[in-house]
Each structure stands twice: as C-alpha cells, then as structure tokens.
Amino acid sequence: MVSKKQRNLILLLLFIGWAIGNFDRYFINYAILSITEDLQLSPTSTGLILSSFFAGYALMQIPGGWLADKFGSRRVLIVSVLMWSIFTAMTGAVWSLTSMIIIRFLFGIGEGGFQPSSSKLISQTFPSSKRAWAMSIMLSTSGIVSLIVPVLSVYMLTTIGWRVSFLVLGAIGLIISVFYWIFIKLPEGIKEEEFKPVGANQESVFKQLIKTPLMLNLFIAYYSIYAINWGLATWLPTYLVNIRGLDLISLGWVQTIPGLAMVFAIFLSGYVIDRLPEGREKVIGAISCVLIGCILYLMFNAPNVTMFITYQTIVIMFISFIMLLLPAIILKRLPSSVIGTSMGVANTGGQLAGFITPLAIGFIVQMFNGSYDAAFWMLIIFAIICMVSLLTLNYRKGGLLQAEQ
Template sequence: MVSAKHRNLILFLLFLGWAIGNFDRYFINYAVLSITEDLQLSPTSTGLILSSFFAGYALMQIPGGWLADKFGSRRVLMVSVLMWSIFTAMTGAVWSLASMVAIRFLFGIGEGGFQPSSSKLISQTFPMDKRAWAMSIMLSSGGIVSLIVPLLSAYMLTTIGWRVSFFILGGIGIVITILYWAFIKLPAHVKEEELKQQGEKKQGIFGQLLKTPLMLNLFIAYYSIYAINWGLATWLPTYLVNVRGLDLISLGWAQTIPGLAMIVSMYLSGYVIDRLPLGKEKIVGAVACVVVSILLYLMFNAPNVTIFVTYQTIVILFISFVMLLLPAVILKRLPSTVTGTSMGIANTGGQLAGFITPLAIGYIVQTFNGSYNAAFWMLIVFGIICTVSLLTLNFKKGELLQAKA
C-alpha cells in the first residue's frame, strides 16, 4: 500500500489542481458580467458562453475515464491540467462570441479527464474506508474557491480586468502541471498491479457498465444535482445584481457565506459517508434532495437578500453532501480497474447538466422578460428527480462487477 506521507502529498496536489480548475469555472460567472458588456451579448448568448465549457467537459468524461483506465491516471492528469491551462489563458484573448464559445468548449475538453483520473488515483492509493474522506478533501477545494472567488473576482475585474485575469490563471495551471510531473509518482507495486488488472479486465466492460442499473441511476442523480448546482452557480451572480440590486462588491461579500458552508459540508460529509452502513447512503441522499427542493422554493420567494442568502447557504450544505455521496458510491461499490470509466459515465450526466442548465436558464429568463421564477421551478423539479433516482439505486450489479474484477 502507498505510504500515508505519499498519499497525503498526492491528495494535496489533487486539491491544488481541482482548486485552480474550480476557480476558473466560478470566475467566469462573475467575469461574464464584464464580458457581456464588452461583447454586447444577450442573455441567451451569455448562457451559451456559460454552457460551452460543459459541452466539452461532458463529451470528455467517458473518454477521459477510459484513458485513465487504459494509460494510467498520472498521464491523463498531467495532460488534462496542461490543456485546460492553455485554453484558460486563451480565454483572455477572445474577440467575439464565436471565439469565446470555441475556446471555452476546448477548455472543457481539456479539463474533462481530471475528475475520472483523479478518482482512479484515489482508489489506487487510499484504502476503502478513507476514500470518501480523500474525495471530500479534494472536492472541498471547490468550496474554498467559492468562498474567495466572489471577493477576489470583484477585485480582479475592477483592477486588472477579465482578460489579464485569465492569462494569470492559465499561468498558474502550467505551474501545477509541472508539480504533477515532478511529484505524482506511483510506487512500482501500484504500477504493476495496474498493469495486471488491465490485462485481466474483461472485454466489453464499458458495455456492462452502461447496462448496470446502478450506473443508470447514478447518471440521472448526477445530472439532477449538478443541474441545481451549476444552475445556481452560473446565474446567481447575474440574478443578485439584476433582480436583487447588489453591486459587485456587495455580491462578493454576500456569496462568501455559502462558500464557507460548502467547505464545512465537504469535510463533514466525507466523515459521515465513510461511516454510513452500505445501502443506507441512498436513503440519506434522498432526504437531502428533498430538503434541497423545499429550500429552493423558499429561496426565490425570500423577501430580502439576507433571507435569500440564508436559504442559499443551507441549500449548499445539502447539495455538497449529495455531490460527495455520489462518487463515494462508485469508489466503494466498484473496483479500481473500472473506477475511471465508471466515474466518467456517471459524471457525464453531471456535466451535461452543466451544459444544458445555464443555456436553458438564459433562454427562460429572456422568454419571461427577466423573470427567474420559471428557472427556479425547473431546479426544484430536478431535486425531486434526484430523490427518486437515489431511492431506486440498485447495488446488486455493482457487487457482481466487484466479484468479477
């Protein structure tokens, strides 16, 4: 087994990589206010920009997972971070809507291999009873980023501007690529085990996974919870400015509270999930989704910004729990030989939601003359769908794959 010191180093590097990737994804939601003004875009065009990343990201999930299983997690990680760094920097050089959409799409292609390969690396280096905890540490960087992005974005956009900001983010990503090359080293016995498992892997495992009831439910659950997550993340800044009347600085301070909630939820969720009896996770997850739906209704009916942000904070707590529970099911139920492919299939659902939802909200807002009510109702329905998909999870096929591996 990999030493604890080496595991922690790998986890720290994954944390850094996920942090810079999330920073760009959250930063664009604030930068788009300036981008829309500079390029003179409509709400539908803005939604297209916010969605284009997720189109590439979703398309790369399954190939990225397959590549991680085929060629190893380390190689895919390095290529992924390098590609997204290049296209992040290129975002600062766009000159039109078409160029922005194309570059954000290619950025998504680049980043698409990160989560499947990082999940595989965690399954290779951490024992089963610590995998949810390890995943929570990596994913918690998203919470930390969401905490600092609102204020930092306001500062960056009002001082150096959105173009220079993207150049800087791309440079940081290249530095992280170099760190991966230098310090992510799998011990010889882990490499040998990986090669052996690849040689023993049954033909048609991809087809088997697609037919697995567990994977179908996870795909739907991923789609639903990420539709809520990215629907809120991509459009709340615009909503709070245009509907609730906040300026950029006030918006930044208001959104630090939900960001802090995400960090707390990720750390607590990893601890709780590792201690849930097998089979109980679907019930706890379903309850969390019901709570999310109720709170979303209360959010858009909140009489003022303070109450709105209070409900949003609680929503983030439960969304974060479900977003960690879903990959934990894969890490605990399926063997490491198919972790990359399995995570790619399930996460395709989440990233398709990231592509479709911002675009759909942009269209809805434009259709209803600036009203977000219908958009909130759409997110509430997704909470109900997630509840049903979790309650009907079927673990039997997952156990069969585990036995065959």
Template sequence: MTSKRTRNWILALLFLGWSLGNLDRYIMNYAVLAITEDLNLSSSSTGILLSSFFAGYALMQMPGGWLADRFGPRKVLITAVIVWSIFTGLTAVAWSLTSMMIIRFLFGIGEGGFQPASSKILSLTFPKAERARAMSVILSSSGIVSLMIPLAAATMLETIGWRTMFVIFGVAGAVIAALYWYFIRLPEHPSEEIGVQSGQTAAAPMEKGIFKALFKTPIIWNLLVAYFSIYAINWGLSAWLPTYLVKNRGLDLISLGWVQTIPAITTIAGIFIAGYLIDKLPKGRERWLGSLSCACIGVLLYLMFTASSVAAFITYQTIVNLFIAFVVTLLPAIVLKQLPSSVTGTAMGIANTGGQLAGFITPMAIGFTIDAFNGSFDAAFWMLIVFSVICIGALLTMNDQKGELLKQNKEEAYT
C-alpha cells in the same frame, strides 16, 4: 496501498489542481458580467457562453475515464492540466461570442479527463474506508474557491480586467502541471493499473467490453441521473446567482462578493462533514440520507426565490448549500466504495457525464427561460426544484447489484 505520507502528499497536489480547475470555471460566472458588456450579449447568448465549457467537459468524461484506466491516470492528469491551461490563457484573446464559445469548449475538452483520472488515483492510493474523506478534501476545493471568488473576482475585474486575469490563471496551470510531472509517482498495482502493464488479470475486462458491462450495471444509471439532477441545481445556481443578485436584488459587485462568502463557508463545512459521515454509514443508508437531502433542497429553493429580503435569500442559500454539499460528496463516494478500483476511472467518467451535461444544459436553459419570461427568474427556480425531485427518485431506486461487473473483477467481489 501507499504510505500515509505519500497519500497525503498526493491528496494535497490533487486538491491544488481541483482548486485551479474550480477557479477557472467559477470565475467565468463573475467575469461574464464584464464579458457580456464588452461583447454586447443577451441573456440567451450569455447562457450559451456559460454552457459551452460544459459541452466539451461532458463530451470528454467517458473517454477521459477510459484513458485513465487504459493508460494510467498520471498521464491523463498531466495532459488535462496542460491542455486546459492553454485554453484558459486563450480566453483572454476572444473577440466575439463565437470565438469565446470555441475556446471555452476546447477548455472543457482539456479538463474533461482530470476528474476521472484524479478519482482513479484516489482509488489506487487510499483504502476503501478512507476514500469518502479523501474525496471530501478534494471536493472542498469547490467551497473554498467559491468563498474566495466573489471578492477576488470583483477586485481583479475592476483592476486588471478579465483578459489579464485569464492569462494569469493559464500560467498557474502550467506550474501545477510541472508539479504533477515531478512529484506524483504512483505505485505499481499489477491487478488494478489497467493498461499500464498488459497481460494482467484485470486488463482483459477493461479491453473487452468494460463500457458494456458498466452500462448493464443498474447503479451506473442511477448515478448518471442523480449526477445530472444535483449538478443541474448546483451549476444553475452557480452560473446565474451573481446575475440574479445584481439585476433582481440590486447588489453591486463588492456587496455580492461579501454576501456570497457566507454560503461558501457552509459548503466547505458541509463537504467535510459529509465525507466523515459517509465513511461511517452502514451500507445502504447512503441513498436514504441522500434522498432526504434532495427533498430539503427542493423546499429551500422555493423559499429562496420567494424570500422577501436579501438577508432571507442568503439564509436559505446557506442552508441549501449544506445539503447540496452532502449529495455531491455522496455520489462519487458511492463510485469509489462500491465499484472495483480497476474500473473507477471509466465508471466515474460515465457518472460524471451526467453532471457535466447538466452544466452544459442548465445555464443555457435558464438563459432562454429568463428571456421567455421577460427577465423573471421564477420559472428557472421551479426548474431546479423539479431536478431535486428527480434526484430523489434516482437515489431511492438505486440498486447496488453489480452482476457481470463483479464477475469480471473477482479479486474485489467480496471486499
């Protein structure tokens, strides 16, 4: 492992990149209010637009993870930031639904390798006992950004407009890519840095059927389903809550910005608490706490959409964010702690494909559901509740037997 100072510096840079990635994604959920008006989009078209990013993002997860394992995560990381920044800036020139969908799809392709590459870097630089906490720091960027976004989005949309806003974010991405190129230098790990040094012991399994070995590993399928389910809830809420609170609960953009700071603070706290708890949990207990959290999520979602006031709705949303934060921290921690470092890029790419497919399908499905039920969100909330039940099943049936995968990675079989 690298020195503590170097690990913390790498973690800070990764946090910065994840923050910008989350900013680029979450800001669209607010910008779409202005974009919908400018481009004259229906709820169904809006759902398709919100889903277009995730189509590209999901499509690139497995290739991105494999490329990180094969050629080294630093190269993939820098390339991902450069490409996504280009298409973030190009969002500003979209003139129709079709052009916007193409740009957002290619933006997703660009960003798709970032998450598995950065996860791979964590597995190479942090000892197993610290990986959940390191991941929680990175994941906290989501909560911090969601805390800033509502007010920042309202201010920028009403002052500089959505087109200029995306140009600024594109420039910020170019700066972060330069920081990665200059400052991130990974130590050489002959047995783990797959593809960077050919002929090493771990390279053979990576080049000869690693996808087959992973897909034969039961825990991968559980993770895939669990990722899909929890992110269906997460992205469903993130994508449509601004529209719901404005149209169905009567909030204006400024009020929306203020009330959404409360759940965002809970998310940040929940992620940090989750990272600490997961590193302390005895092996095997993770799935039970994860299942309990999913059960609480389902109950709270029901209480949210049946709430009689905005205050009650925000209260339930605040609590549900705490449990979602635990599950979204738990799942990548399972990959980092239970699978060999030599395959974490590919494994994370496979598992996260489920999450990003949910990001593609759920906003679109909610849009069509809203139109089908004449503007009502009730059926959409029931859909999210069903996903919480599916997530419970995926976690409860999780099997940590890794069979062929550990046979191919003997150096980590007993760690």
C-alpha cells in the same frame, strides 16, 4: 501499498490542481466584461463563449475516464493539466470571437479528463474507508475558490488586464503539471483491483457500464442534483437583484454566507459518509433530497431576504452532501479498474445539467413574464427525481458488480 506520507502528498497536489482548475474556470465570468468590450461582442456572442467550455468539458468526461482506465491515471492527469494550461494561456492571445470559442472549447476538453483521472488516482492510493474524505478535500476547492475569486479576479483585471491574467494562470498550470510529473509516483507493486469484465474484454467495459442499472441511477442523480446546483448558482444573483431588490454590493456580501457553509458542509460530509453503515448512504441521501425539495419551497416563499439567505445556506449544505455522496458511491462500490470510466459516465450527467439548466430557467422566466415560481418548482421536481434515483440504487444487480463480488 502507498505510504501515508505519499497519499497526503498526492492529495495536496490534487487539491492544488482542482483549485487552479476551478479558478481558471470561474475567472472567465469576470474577465468576460473586459473581453466583451475589447472584442466588441454581442450578448449572444458572450453566451457562446461562456457555454463553449461546458460543451468541451461534458464531451470529455467519458473519454477522459476511459483513457485513465486504459493508460493510467497519472498520465491522463499530467496531459489534462498540461492541455488546459496551454489553452488558458492562449485565451490571452485570442483575436476574434471564433478563436475564443475554439480555445475555450479546447480548454474544456483539457480539463474534462481531470476529474475522472483524479478520482481513479484516489481509488488507487486511498483505502475505501478514506475515499470520501479524500474526495471532500478536493471538492472543497469549489467553495474556497468561490470565496476568493471575486476579489482576486477584480484585482488582476484592474492591474495587469485580462490578457496577461490568462497568460499568468496558464504559466501556473504548467508549473503544476511539472510537479505532477515529478511527485506523483505510484509504487511498482500497486495494481488495479482484480477485475475482469463478465464475458467480454477490456474494450467492452464502457458497454457493460452503461447497461448496469447502478450507473443509470447515478447518471440521473448526478444530473438532478447538478441541475439544482447550477440552476441556483447561475440565476440567484439575478433573482435577488431583480425580485428581492438587493444591490450588487449587498449581493456580494450575503452570498459569502452560503459559500462558507458549502466549504464546511463538504468537509463534514466526507467525515460522515466514510462512517455510514453499508447500505445506509442511499437512504440518508434520499432523505437529504426530500429536505432539499422542502427547503427550496420555503426559499421562494420566504417573506424577506434574511429568511431567503437562511434557507439558501441550509439547502446548499444538503446539496453539498449529495454532491459528495454520489462520487463516494462510485469510489466505494466499483473496482478501481473502472473508476475513471464510471466517474466520466456519471459526471457527464452533471455537466449536461450545467449546460442545459441555466438555459431552461431563462426560457421559463421569460415564458412566465419574469416570474421565477415555475423555475423553483422545476428544481423541486429534480430533488424528487434525485431521491427516487438514490432509493432505487441496486448494488448487486449488473454484470460489473457481480464480477467484483
């Protein structure tokens, strides 16, 4: 058994790792202004740089989870942090567009193994009743970082420049990887849950997972909720400026309100999910998806900016609940021996949504001559798809779950 003190230390280290990873990921969105000027890049080239990370990140989700299941969560965590730190530092030494795209792609590959391996580590060290809470602590870093990254990024860029900034962030990551090596230790007595794939050896776990209806539903749900999340995150600033008439300073201030709501909602969701009666989580999740769809409709029909931000704040809270509920289902319903691979399979859907949805919205807005109505309807449809995916979750159908039970 892992002691409470050791569990808390592991959770603290994972929290710091997720925070640094999120900051490294978001910092490029501000640094790209200086990078574009220094390297004399076109808008198309800038887009390639920003999307290259998501390409590598999405591609590594399933392999990263498989590696964590096969070689252990600790090893993959350390390698992941080490790899993304090296390529973060190398970003500060790029000399051309090609080198930047390759390095950011490899950065995505490095960070891609972190979420599935850290999720597996949670399943190994926390009891089932505490896993959603532990996951909520880690996911809260996204909301926290989104609050501090604008101010801190501008300060770093104006004082030490983008090249030195990436070198500093890479050095911090290397220090974190050393901490992981020293302090993340699993007692010798701890082992994976007793689990043997039905009629197959360990190498066929992936094939069994993708044939399990539960994983298909989770993949679709992940894609749908992250399509809504990334669709709003990437296009709302442009929408609020161009359609609602906000200036950039006002935009920055009003968007702190949904950011704070996201942090609060993640912590609250972790508490609630761990206390839901067995089987009720998918019903509560489906109801939340219905509410997301309804509030999205109210958002784009809001009569003024105040009401729009109010609806946005509410919808972000429900989105945060679903984004925590989905990994909690994996952590609670599947044996820890396949948590890494399972999380990788499901999260691939979310990362594909992050890559595809912003492009789709841009195409839709252009096709409808600057109108965002069709884009909002697309997000509402994704809320309905997510609802159906959750309602049709079947925990007992499929070889993996039969094997566990």
